[in-house]
Amino acid sequence: MTAPSYILFDTAIGRCAIAWGPQGIVALQLPEASDPATRARLRRRHPGAEEAAGPPPEIAHAIAEIVAVLEGEANDLADIALDMAAVPDFNRQVYEIARRIAPGRTRTYGEIATELGDRALARDVGQALGQNPFAIIVPCHRVMGANGKVGGFSANGGVDTKLRMLTIEGAPLGSTPTLFDSLPAMARPARRR
DSSP states (O other): OOOOEEEEEEETTEEEEEEEETTEEEEEEOOOSSHHHHHHHHHHHSTTOEEOSSOOHHHHHHHHHHHHHTTTOOOOOTTSOBOOTTSOHHHHHHHHHHTTSOTTOOEEHHHHHHHTTOGGGHHHHHHHHHTOSBBTTBOGGGEEOGGGOOOOOOSTTHHHHHHHHHHHHTOOOSOOOOGGGGSOGGGSOOOOO
16 A cells, blocks of 8 residues: 655645545645644654645645635535545544535534434544544534534644634534524513613
């Protein structure tokens, strides 16, 4: 098996790295504090990865789409080929569901678990997303905890990076409904100012 190639590229959130092999993208690394740190984190997952002078056309296209998404373009990146050969089956199922979340939208870990057949799998869904090697392409940042809680994010910057990405996409944040929001408008108590 040949080692993947990778390059770093600039985005609105910093310099990311993308690694690919013959079957598609094997990793997308969000920015670390420095280029050497970004390279090191990518190489921990792919020890034999070698930096390329430039990407082949399909990877250049993927990079252009990722850059556009991080500048606010609504694109689900569904046309980008991923090589999931090394991804466990459960994680692959989670990633396939996550890839269907439209830009600017969110789902909860519990909703994904329910779609997988058992709401009790919510914690497992969170763990699978924490291992996501395709951040942005598999939009784990669009998955939230119950009741509007942000949940975790394993990228550099943690939850702040997750919130920044959701803000770029225009996702509604901090709009947890109250008990009164389900009542007809005339039956709602007046809000105090």
